[in-house]
Amino acid sequence: MAEDWEAGGFGLYVHWPFCAAKCPYCDFNSHVSQSVDHDAWCAALVAEVERVGALTKGRVLRSVFFGGGTPSLMAPATTGAILDAVARTWPIANDMEVTLEANPTSVEARKFAAFKTAGINRVSMGIQALNDPDLRSLGRLHTAAEGLAAFEVARSVFDRVSFDLMYGRQDQSLIQWESELHQALERDLDHVSLYQLTIEPGTAFGDRYSRGKMRGLPDDDLSADMYTLTQDICAAHNMPRYEVSNHAKDGAESRHNLIYWRYGDYAGIGPGAHGRLTLDGTRVATEQWRMPAAWLSGDSRETTETLSSNDQAVEFLLMGLRLAEGVDLNRYAALAGQPLDKRRLNELAEMNLITHQEGQLSVTNQGFSLLNAILRVLLDP
Structure with a gap:
């Protein structure tokens, strides 16, 4: 009998905690260090692969994701050693996706060919903005021209390249975001992650916000307009939303992130990495x-x-x-020991916020902007 996690698959996340600089909006576990002992880190990460592998023998590994931090600061030999250990440890899917998050600087772009030789087959680039003043305010170390040039280098090396953009930045207008998004999508992307800037506690932006010094942030109406515009423009470029903040052409979805969203199992190694593992039925x-x-x-x-x-x-x-495809209601009922409340489902459906047909529950286009409220309704006792 299949275990629940098998519906989502099995992946590995590797966290590289070091960055060249700490971005003021970032609440990830990232650290600036003057020196890194790459040999020691390589040995420790390989040892963690082997430890987790002993707990999960025989599973087919579908994806590996190097995140951070800034994993493109790793030595390509380190990624190669980790992937060699992965190949010794688990059976590997024929189409295994191996993603590296990368900063779009010329220094790191020069390493892309070596990363491909090491086994990377997909790159996700943190471009974030396409104008220099906003990049400076976001604490980014690259210019817009350098970011786009690094993207072109990556695309010449890898078949699959994604990049991230933020909207809802300080003093950004709807027209400016529309122009920037068109500029990005005209580069014939097959995957893009589009996030609204959020102010997180414990960050430099969070500190400024608490002191009333983060001016020019969008109000709720402008944020909603930016989100709606994003969906319309991406759909027109054949890049529909498949997850709240992620858009892709058919077949180009992030396979690793789908493991998270489809509630599969994943091992997390490296400082601060999270995982979900089913071990002996638990x-x-x-x-x-x-x-x-x-x-x-x-x-x-x-x-x-x-x-x-x-x-x-x-x-x-x-x-x-979070996924456009939604969830299997029978799978929820098996996990919870009871189904979701039909009355609540019907009320949300009458408001055109969800659909629930043939055992599948999904959020409508209108409902995605109210996802947190929908979840509260469904999960409140």
Whole structure:
């Protein structure tokens, strides 16, 4: 009998915690270090692959994702050693996706051919903006011209290249965002991640916001208009939304992220990496130690927490309703031990916020802008 995670597949996330500079909006576990012992980090990450592999023998690995931080600052030999260990550890899907997050600078672009030789077959570039003043305000180290040039280098090396853009930036108008988005999509992308700038506690932007110094942020109406415009323009470029913030041509979706959103199992290694693993029939949440020095020197590097059936059902819904395809209602009921409330489903459907047909629950175009409210209605006791 198949276990629940098999509906989503199995992947590996590798976290590289180092950056050349800390962006003021970033709340990821990233650190600026003057020097990195690449040999020591390589050995430790390979050891973690082997440890997790012993717990998950025989599983077919569908994807590997190098995130961060800035993993394009890794030595390509390190990614190669990790991927060699992966190949020794698990059976590998014939079409396994191996993604590297990269900063779009000329220095890192020069390493792309070596990363491809090491086994990377997809690059995700953090371009974020296409004008220099906004890039400077976001703390980015590249110019718009350098970012686009690095993208072209990546596309000449890899068959699959995605990039990220932020909207809702300070003093950004709807017309400016429309022009920028057209400029991006005219480069014949097959995947793009489009995020609204969010102000997170504990970041430099969060500190400025708390002191009333983050001026020019969009109000709710402008944010909603930007989101709607984004959907319209992407659809016109044959890049429909397949997840709240991600758009792709058919077949170019991020296979690794689909494992998360379809609530599969994934191992997370490296400082601060999270994972979800089903071991001996029990699903556990894993979190690796956050601080790089402690992680590197530690004998045991992670904490685990057993997830109850209700925990799993809630996570399944939170992740799956982000997808345009939605979730299997029978799978939810199997996890939760009971189905979702039909009255609530019907009320939301009458408001054209969801559809639930043939056992599949999905959010409508109108509902995506109210996703958090929909989830509260469905999950409130």
